[in-house]
Amino acid sequence: MRLHLLVLLALCGAGSTSGALSYSLGGSWRIRNGNGSLDLLGTVPGCVHSTLFQQGFIQDPYYGFNDLNYRWISLDNWIYSKEFKIPFDSSKWQMINLIFEGVDTVSEILLNNVTIGKTDNMFTKYIFDITNVIRDVNSIELRFQSAVLYATKQSKAYTSREVPPSCPPRVQKGECHVNFIRKEQCSFSWDWGPSFPTQGIWKGVRIEAYNICHLYDFTFVPMYDNRAQMWKLKVQAFFDVISPTPVGGQVIIAIPELKIQKTNNIKLQPGKRTVELSVKINKNIPVETWWPHGHGNQTGYNMTILFKLDKDLNIERSAKVSKYF
Structure with missing residues (x-):
């Protein structure tokens, strides 16, 4: 049976000196x-x-x-x-x-x-x-x-070919051309629900509002490496660096329950920047599985990422990581 991961993001907050409002x-x-x-x-x-x-x-x-x-x-x-x-x-x-x-x-x-x-x-x-x-x-x-009117207009403007279905079945009493708008598709009606676009x-x-630089997004993807027989965590942090000069510092990733604390040096150049990090989880440390309600425990591991940057700028984020079958 192959293992997969469920990723739960929670409690994303900034540190006391995050430099942002x-x-x-x-x-x-x-x-x-x-x-x-x-x-x-x-x-x-x-x-x-x-x-x-x-x-x-x-x-x-x-x-x-x-x-x-x-x-x-x-x-x-x-x-x-x-x-x-x-x-x-x-x-x-x-x-x-x-x-x-x-x-x-x-x-x-x-x-x-x-x-x-x-x-x-x-x-x-x-x-x-x-x-x-x-x-x-x-x-x-x-x-x-x-x-509704926007989708109709977009449909008329697209003359290359027909994009079916133009309208839902008449019994649904829905709206047409939902495939021409990036909106919840069932809001134009579905076989189980009425039309309320x-x-x-x-x-x-x-x-x-912020100075120097700002962490505007943060994602992570845990994966199981079958060849190495171990868990890995890939982290991406997205920064907007408005300082005219590079911003240096350290990033510290901690998952106490899995006995992980990893420190990396980073240097952020001006502009939109992405920091990519990889964390290996010791294969000798058991990682408990997450189960749906009624089938077992919903085990999660608290992770914090702290960016300690120049000019006493500290940015911290927290998340919960879980895995499931």
Whole structure:
């Protein structure tokens, strides 16, 4: 039986001197439809349908034939907006980014009436440089396009060949051309569910400010080496180095339960940089398996990665690693 690994990322936090600041823009946002006839308060993360339901503008979308009664929601173009004051002095930070973990789906984003970017993929994390646009008091707006109308437009623009299926079976009463948009496919209907191709900010949104360099992503892939008969852990750390000169230091990877502590010297050149590391787990140390609930223990191993960099910059991340059959 071949062994595989389940990777669980958790408790990703920065050290006390990480040199970065994070400010969430989640919570209350104003949501209005295209002609302004509906204007209400909603919550981010969330979507248009959930907001309309929570505010009492629509009944339960899943009741009866409400998927057809509320089709107008998906055909409208909705706008999310918010005014906010930043709790820090922007002049003290070299880089300030606006980060969306998930936008559903097609939108134009404006900060202080300046277009800073567009989105067209529900599954992508978006990062926008707002260093020269941010103020003490700000207004942000996301102008969404109907996913249904966007998919239809994309389909008409693609003339090379037909991309089947154009529409779902009629019995599903769904929307067409879902294969022309990077959105949750079942939202246009499926054989087990109705069509609710909604719009909204469905994951977190925040502002990040930093100096020198910043760890903006961190991934790892544990693998079993059949030839060496041992476990290995491949780690990738993604940095944005805004210092004009290289940033040196050390990276320390620790998994105490597996008696691992490995130190490497690193030097980060200016620009977007990737640090790749490999950790071997001693074959004499037993690694317990992770089992689904009811079939055994869900064993996980706590791992920390500490980057000790120049100018007393410490960045720490934590994760939990598990393996399963």
